[in-house]
Amino acid sequence: xxxxxxxxxxxxxxxxxxxxxxxxxxxxxxxxxxxxxxxxxxxxxxxxxxxxxxxxxxxxxxxxxxxxxxxxxxxxxxxxxxxxxxxxxxxxxxxxxxxxxxxxxxx
Numbered sequence: 001x002x003x004x005x006x007x008x009x010x011x012x013x014x015x016x017x018x019x020x021x022x023x024x025x026x027x028x029x030x031x032x033x034x035x036x037x038x039x040x041x042x043x044x045x046x047x048x049x050x051x052x053x054x055x056x057x058x059x060x061x062x063x064x065x066x067x068x069x070x071x072x073x074x075x076x077x078x079x080x081x082x083x084x085x086x087x088x089x090x091x092x093x094x095x096x097x098x099x100x101x102x103x104x105x106x107x
């Protein structure tokens with residue numbers, strides 16, 4: 001598992017959908033540790049063009065245009081991240097980093 005990878009999760013806690021795709025945003029040292037969870041951002045099919053959202057699509061393994069929602073970070077068990085969808089390009093990871101900085105009000 002790597003930062004920037006997308007996984008489809010079955011029945012994520014508190015989500016009305018049966019499946020939701022998430023992108024792993026935790027730092028790699030945490031992902032590689034024995035810690036059982038990682039921080040992820042959900043992906044939705046609609047966005048509002050906010051600076052905390054990153055647009056994705058077929059290049060990242062999705063069927064249609066979707067948006068990473070960096071204002072909705074969640075902790076998911078690594079064992080729930082089993083259905084690999086795709087990986088963000090270096091450009092999309094840079095966009096994700098900017099969106100996370102905005103969402104968390106970091107300099």
